Structures are given as structure tokens and as C-alpha cells.
Amino acid sequence: MDELQPGRRVVVRYSLDPEDSHSTSDALGVVTTVDEAGVEIDTKRGPLRISRPQILLVHEVPPAPTRSGRTHEIVSAVDLRRISAAAWLPQDVSWLHVENLRNEGTESAADLSLLQKGWLLRSSDSATRRANSCLPVTDSGLGWEQSLDAVEEWYRTREKPSRIQIYSADDSSTLAPECEGLAPLLSARGYSPSEAVLLLTGATAEAAAGASAPAEAAAPGLAIDVADAPTPEHFAAWTSQRSPGDASGAAEAFRSLITADQPCEFVTAYAQHPDGSRSMVSAARVVERSKWGVITNLVTRPDLRRRGAGRSVARAAAALLAQRGVRSYLVDIEASNEASLNLFGSLGAAVRHRSWYAERA
Structure with missing residues (x-):
């Protein structure tokens, strides 16, 4: 029952009477405590303690909505x-x-x-x-x-x-x-x-734009690959955008960051060459959290931008999430990054709020 972790919003079906399999109830709320004996859930009616033998089914659900509308x-x-x-x-x-x-x-x-x-x-x-x-x-x-x-x-x-x-x-x-x-x-x-x-959110089905699987999102001349781990080529693309003044341990710390979360996958668009070889054109990292998809680290080769590779990767990432029943995704984009803002905007995403990093000199 991996869903039973503090901080997660879940629905728990549990038995009211151990001797009567038809005597059940459901609890919806945020898990506050988990131990060997059971779980405590913060519901609208207050804290509810459920022992482990009572638990029949656990299902993680997205955060509570604040109003009516699309997820x-x-x-x-x-x-x-x-x-x-x-x-x-x-x-x-x-x-x-x-x-x-x-x-x-x-x-x-x-x-x-x-x-x-x-x-x-x-x-x-x-x-x-x-x-x-x-x-x-x-x-x-x-x-x-x-x-x-x-x-x-x-x-x-x-x-x-x-x-x-x-x-x-x-x-x-x-x-x-x-x-x-x-x-x-x-x-x-x-x-x-x-x-x-800027934090943008969108519907995965809309962003997939008709692609029912990641491979179907590829633009002509490109192939989409989904992998559990990045390659040295990925790291070379990502680290080329970092400041040359980064500390010596920054590269290893970045490696740990980008591979730490599970499930975590990497969607890549490769250019197919006549000799059978291929080269990476664009890639992104996709993480699922709280039944939401989080798209990070979208990068495209500077000399091959505006050719549909970034769009292919974004659509493929959305299709991958939609395949798994994840209906919504988010992406954080700096306000000056007009290319990414326009890309996700064209896939139906919209700005929900903005953030700033306040730093003390």
C-alpha cells in the first residue's frame, strides 16, 4: 500500500465489521500518520483511525479542488x-x-x-x-x-x-x-x-493533441523514446545551459536531483539519419506526483529549434501521462522564456500563478 504515506490525499475503503465483508465504508482525506498498527486520515469530519486489518483498498486522488471546473x-x-x-x-x-x-x-x-x-x-x-x-x-x-x-x-x-x-x-x-x-x-x-x-497547467489529453501513445507524437524525421534513466547525451544538453561558474560538485548534485524521483521517465526526440544512426534533438523529464504530471528540464538543441522537436516531446510526455490515467500536468517556466511559454500555451496550458525567488545579498 504505497499510497499510504503522510501528506497524500487518498480514498480508503475499509471494513466496519471483520466478520461481514459487505459492511464497508469509504474515507476521503489526507494521511497524517502511518504506523504498523494502522493509519490516521484527516477527513472533513475530523481525524479517523483505521487499523490495517480493516483496510480493503487504497487509492490516491489529486488535491482537493477549490471550485468547480476542469481538474x-x-x-x-x-x-x-x-x-x-x-x-x-x-x-x-x-x-x-x-x-x-x-x-x-x-x-x-x-x-x-x-x-x-x-x-x-x-x-x-x-x-x-x-x-x-x-x-x-x-x-x-x-x-x-x-x-x-x-x-x-x-x-x-x-x-x-x-x-x-x-x-x-x-x-x-x-x-x-x-x-x-x-x-x-x-x-x-x-x-x-x-x-x-510562471506555473502553467493543462489537460494531458488536450496537450497530447490526438497522440494516444508517445511514439505517435513524433514530427516527421523524428523518433520518440521513453526511458527510465537519462544518458550522458542528456546530461551534456542540460549542463550546457548551466553557468560556467557552478561549483565542482554541482554536476553530481544535479545528477542526483534529476534521477531521484520515482516514477521518473525521460522522453526524448531523436533525429533519424540515413546511415541508421540517430542523435538527440530534444528531451524532457516527466514525474508523476499526486496524480499530476510534472514536466521539467525540457531542452532542445539550439541549432535545431523551431522544427517541431520540442512540441513532439511535450506532446509525447502528455500522451505518456494520459495513458496512465493522469489527467493534468504542470510546468514551471521563466517569464522571459517566450518559446516555452508559447509552446505550452499552444497545447492548451494556461498560467495559474507565478513565483519569485527572493534572495538576500
Whole structure:
């Protein structure tokens, strides 16, 4: 029952009477505690404890909608940020919350879901900002100023700059409630925001544009491949976009980041050559989290852009997700990346909210 992990939203069918197989009930909510004896779920009616012998079926479901509408349009900004964060986690993470402040330490990414409230602290030797920033998810219980003090101390002990990912509630510049109290503090302490990063969501079936399988998304002259692991060619393409000033350990940290999440797959468009050889033209990483697809690291050879390779990979990624019953996907794109914004916009995706990385000099 892999779905029974703290932080996941699930439906659990369980028996009310062990001697009567027809006496059952369903519980919908977020898993808060899991142990050898059973599970506790936070439902609309309050906490519900279910013993393991009672559990008949567990099914993970997407985050709760905030209003009526299409699935990818009705999830809150904070849940979208949770999903995005879960697809790109370094080894060094911790949750800042009053309940675990005394036991603050470094947890592995696999154990991250042990506490899904507070502020998520992330640190990596890679240069990736999402893996080196604090993400406010829920009230830490410490107050805005004390929380920021704790964040700065956490990064100070790691000899890294304090960086916080703040985000809006919708497609505007108005901060979401989870981080709105930070604005005056960050300004007073000399933090500067990065350019906006736009989070887009879309329906996988729409983005697949008629492709029922990844291979069907290939443009003429291209072949689509789906693999469980990236090749050296993938890393060469991704690392060519990194700053030449990256630390020596950044490449290995990036490797760990990009392959850490499971299930995690790599969709690649290859050009077929007359001699039977092939070369990579475009690729992307696809991770499934909370019944959502997260598309990251889309890259296309600079000399072969605007030839349909990036579109082929995006469509193939969507088709792969749709095949598995995943109806919605998200992608984070910097506001200045017009090519990617136009690509996903043409596949039906729309901006749901934006985020910024506020960094202290």
C-alpha cells in the first residue's frame, strides 16, 4: 500500500465489521500518520483511525479542488507548489514547523512526507534555485519574523545565501496567503526578487493533441523514446545551459536531483539519419506526483529549434501521462522564456500563478 504515506490525499475503503465483508465504508482525506498498527486520515469530519486489518483498498486522488471546473484549473496555488516541489527534491530537506523545531534535522527525500506542513527548506550543491530555497506551504506556527530568522539560520549553517520562493494566489502579483506576510520583512532585510517564474497547467489529453501513445507524437524525421534513466547525451544538453561558474560538485548534485524521483521517465526526440544512426534533438523529464504530471528540464538543441522537436516531446510526455490515467500536468517556466511559454500555451496550458525567488545579498 504505497499510497499510504503522510501528506497524500487518498480514498480508503475499509471494513466496519471483520466478520461481514459487505459492511464497508469509504474515507476521503489526507494521511497524517502511518504506523504498523494502522493509519490516521484527516477527513472533513475530523481525524479517523483505521487499523490495517480493516483496510480493503487504497487509492490516491489529486488535491482537493477549490471550485468547480476542469481538474487542472481548480487546484489551489499552494497545492500546485507542493506538487511541483515534490518532483524536484534534494537530499538535504527539512520542514520548519513549531512541532518539529526541536528535532530539526536533515531528512532524506524519501522521508519528506513525514511532515507536510510548515515551510519546506531545501539545500543542494547544484545551482538549481528550486533545490536551494525555502517554500512556505502552511503556517509554521512561529510567526513571520521568527520563521524568517530560522530560515536564515538554516542556510547560514550550510554557508549558503538565504533564498525564499514566494508565490501568488493566481495569475497576478498578489502573494498567496501562505507567504503574504513575508513581503515587508523581505524588503526590510534587503532581499531582492528574481524574475517571475510562471506555473502553467493543462489537460494531458488536450496537450497530447490526438497522440494516444508517445511514439505517435513524433514530427516527421523524428523518433520518440521513453526511458527510465537519462544518458550522458542528456546530461551534456542540460549542463550546457548551466553557468560556467557552478561549483565542482554541482554536476553530481544535479545528477542526483534529476534521477531521484520515482516514477521518473525521460522522453526524448531523436533525429533519424540515413546511415541508421540517430542523435538527440530534444528531451524532457516527466514525474508523476499526486496524480499530476510534472514536466521539467525540457531542452532542445539550439541549432535545431523551431522544427517541431520540442512540441513532439511535450506532446509525447502528455500522451505518456494520459495513458496512465493522469489527467493534468504542470510546468514551471521563466517569464522571459517566450518559446516555452508559447509552446505550452499552444497545447492548451494556461498560467495559474507565478513565483519569485527572493534572495538576500
